[in-house]
């Protein structure tokens with residue numbers, strides 16, 4: 001007789017086979033292949049929308065969130081089975097969003113009932129797209145020095161200030177934002193608030209990157225009225241919410257180290273461009289050794305990631321473990337793209353031609369440079385690991 005989990009696996013596989021459109025089983029190649037949801041869904045293909053909606057209806061965009069908040073209500077073991085079955089059928093992630101990977105976990109821990117009921121189901125169904133208002137021109141690594149001011153005006157806060165590097169702020173519907181509610185206390189003077197990006201006084205200005213893309217913005221707040229009920233957690237205790245959320249952000253970013261699954265584009269690409277020697281090995285011995293070393297590290301990281309996710313879901317991960325995973329995963333992803341560029345030779349520097357798919361590889365390689373900056377730099381992660389995991393004295 002099948003165990004409950006085996007039964008769940010069989011049913012899950014059958015449902016995925018019947019419901020995941022064929023286009024949604026193709027590898028993710030460009031930014032456009034990722035689905036972010038939001039009020040404006042006009043850029044989605046019919047298959048993307050169908051897949052997001054079908055998974056959203058079952059709560060499987062957020063399988064381990066409680067059912068009453070739009071989740072699937074699955075146990076840790078069932079969530080893992082779903083992940084494995086999706087990987088086996090090469091199903092794409094139906095919805096990637098800051099709501100799922102960052103705000104949701106923070107609301108589940110710190111939000112009140114009304115906030116959970118209002119925001120979580122809309123995140124699960126991809127109806128509202130969120131952006132993150134943390135960094136400011138003078139507050140990046142030292143985030144707690146942020147200065148965006150929120151004054152108490154009775155039933156609302158009046159927010160004035162500026163954020164920077166706000167990813168996709170120009171496409172986002174709502175923002176989760178750190179504001180200063182007490183200028184006399186650095187860490188215990190920060191609050192965590194939510195507001196609609198259509199609120200009068202909010203404006204965004206895209207920043208152009210070296211890759212030619214513009215995935216983030218400067219975000220300005222000019223007398224923005226934020227209702228008091230949009231404060232998450234206690235007044236002046238937003239730093240706790242912010243740190244908890246950052247752990248989840250780093251967990252999400254560490255996933256870049258896994259390289260997206262599917263066929264191995266590094267080895268496949270190198271075989272094509274470099275060719276094979278008489279013994280069927282990659283013809284360039286130096287690159288061969290570098291790729292072999294990389295692959296060993298990538299396999300070790302994948303195994304460690306699996307263990308990390310299990311520990312995290314079981315509530316047994318060290319709070320600083322996401323820093324370790326983020327550091328290694330992002331450095332690994334940068335190496336992967338360096339090697340892909342090396343394997344491709346000068347053709348990989350092609351920027352606009354049809355053959356290069358509009359410089360897909362070169363742009364992706366440049367994008368990875370930001371991996372070890374976003375969500376906190378590698379140097380900052382090393383500081384956290386040194387202090388909180390290795391117990392070394394701080395500077």
Ligand SMILES: Cc1cc2nc3c(=O)[nH]c(=O)nc-3n(C[C@H](O)[C@H](O)[C@H](O)COP(=O)(O)OP(=O)(O)OC[C@H]3O[C@@H](n4cnc5c(N)ncnc54)[C@H](O)[C@@H]3O)c2cc1C
Nearest residue numbers: 132133134135140141165166167370373374375376377379
């Ligand atoms: C692609 C991308 C997306 C982003 N998206 C968002 C977003 O959506 N929302 C948001 O709020 N922010 C976002 N950020 C901002 C990001 O969080 C910051 O860039 C990051 O925290 C670093 O801050 P900074 O850029 O001000 O650099 P700084 O803090 O000025 O650091 C400059 C350099 O000094 C080093 N340094 C600083 N302090 C120390 C220290 N104590 N020890 C050792 N070295 C140190 C850093 O490692 C870095 O190399 C994004 C950034 C990128 C690249």
